[in-house]
Amino acid sequence: MNYGNIKYYDIANGEGVRTSLFVSGCTHHCKGCFNPETWDFSYGKPYTEEVEKQILNSLDNDFINGLTLLGGEPMEPANQKALLPLVKKVKELYPNKTIWCYSGYLFDSELLGESRAHCPWTKEFLSYIDVMVDGEFKESLKDITLRFKGSSNQRVIDVKKSLKENKVILSPFNEKRKSGTIYY
Numbered sequence: 407m408n409y410g411n412i413k414y415y416d417i418a419n420g421e422g423v424r425t426s427l428f429v430s431g432c433t434h435h436c437k438g439c440f441n442p443e444t445w446d447f448s449y450g451k452p453y454t455e456e457v458e459k460q461i462l463n464s465l466d467n468d469f470i471n472g473l474t475l476l477g478g479e480p481m482e483p484a485n486q487k488a489l490l491p492l493v494k495k496v497k498e499l500y501p502n503k504t505i506w507c508y509s510g511y512l513f514d515s516e517l518l519g520e521s522r523a524h525c526p527w528t529k530e531f532l533s534y535i536d537v538m539v540d541g542e543f544k545e546s547l548k549d550i551t552l553r554f555k556g557s558s559n560q561r562v563i564d565v566k567k568s569l570k571e572n573k574v575i576l577s578p579f580n581e582k583r584k585s586g587t588i589y590y
């Protein structure tokens with residue numbers, strides 16, 4: 407797997423200050439994508455053990471709330487396989503940190519159901535995710551008043567509750583920003 411970027415003090419892609427890994431490879435090709443260079447699976451740099459160590463070390467700071475996976479598409483099968491050891495280690499070393507994942511795939515019908523994204527690693531991979539923003543970005547539904555998502559068709563899902571209750575449970579982060587309120 408390759409990655410396009412790592413942001414160690416990201417405040418835009420999940421709650422609080424986060425380490426964000428932008429993986430390479432995406433087959434959605436959403437019109438208006440903010441990161442189209444990451445569609446190419448060979449874009450960027452190779453994801454290595456040293457890179458993984460740097461990510462894990464960055465999470466050792468108390469002010470870092472957790473890890474965010476985005477891209478590209480973390481839920482492409484090849485990326486799931488490569489990311490599974492990372493999410494396992496994050497939860498082992500930092501059980502109180504959250505893991506957010508942005509995916510163009512729909513949580514309930516494509517990741518839990520039969521689709522090209524559902525693969526041998528999906529169920530275990532999802533068990534480590536706390537919050538998922540799902541659904542392809544739709545430029546025609548772009549709304550800058552939304553928190554942590556770009557278009558109104560996307561959902562911010564509480565993955566732990568959803569897996570437990572076997573239905574999609576939306577996170578409180580799914581709501582729109584309140585006028586004049588700044589979220590960090």
